[in-house]
Amino acid sequence: MTKIAAEPLSLLRARTSYKWQTYPADVLPLFVAEMDYPLAEPVQQAIIGRVLASDTGYVAGPDPVAAAFTRYAGRTWDWNPDPGDVRITTDVSVAIVECLRQTVPVDGSVVITPPVYPPFYELPLEAEASVVEVPLLLTGRGWQLDLPAVERAFARGADALLLCNPHNPLGMVHSAETLRALADLSARYGVAVISDEIHAPLTYAPNTFTPYLSVSDNAREFGICVTAASKGWNIAGTKCAVMVASSARTRLQLDSMPAEVSARTSILGLHAAVAAYDDGGPWLAGVLASLTDNRRLLGELLAAELPEVTYHPPSAGYLAWLDFRGLGWGTDPAAVALEQGRVALEPGLKFGRLGAGFARLNFACSPEVLTEAVARLARVRETSAGGDQP
């Protein structure tokens, strides 16, 4: 297995994506969830091949990616959904909104589990539903779903729960046992579970990712999986996501969506996803090896240079949820990091009230960039030590 090296800053700064266009060149952008690695060659070839064939019309349907995704799920997680139960749309955000439109009545409510991916606060509103927050609990065994509080929310009439598994920003994978307990609650109260599994391909061994629909009949009855190759293979801009049903109820929900939900998927995205799932394994293993190094390096750098910052290495994904409260940088340490350190982090408060004093750092970059970013933050700490806290 060959580790994949991140591209140098000179090449990265020529990218036109959000990560590279939002801040001036003196800022190290470690905020949005894009990776700095070159694309997997099979993915590049798939896109180039379709362009060279002038095959850039409307997508014909889910079949190629349904087959590739289910092959990948079987190989990777021993989960074997029926390819006939897979539908497509542009991206996971749209998949979430469309699934909520099918499962939540107008003015209904959706449970989310902060601190959580900020759009989870917005996507239910697009489906004309409100948000009910059931924060995760920090226990002796790490962060966990607060199942008694979830049950209370279900008993009060919530219509759906939006699950983030693996969880962004904490990088945790929910255990099969927790997922089964959630599925039992969902069945008892007739509540839909929309399981966003977009970070799952980026799970670090020996941790194991459990697909929600694999855990029980109750999960399959009320659950829909929404996912994409876009995080694992860094192809968010190519626009193809999948939605998976596993019961007559959820199949009907997916089939009740307007035809446009599927038709708007990018044909290039579909072929990129097929290549990622079928032929992107070696590249993904190389990226996971590099990320494993960075995940450890970040811990070492913080311990040496910013020991007041708490970091729990994620079980999945390349996002680190950093607790800056020990540094006294206030409720928005990302603002201090940007203004004084020229490092762009994602502000913790965007992930809910529990994010006060936290920031999220994306370590899918070169070790050099990661080292420089922590050095910059450490310099901010030095200049503020002894004087007024920023």
Ligand SMILES: Cc1ncc(COP(=O)(O)O)c(C=O)c1O
């Ligand atoms: C948990 C989660 N869901 C969804 C998305 C967005 O996915 P998409 O670009 O397919 O809408 C992200 C992006 O980082 C994410 O972290």
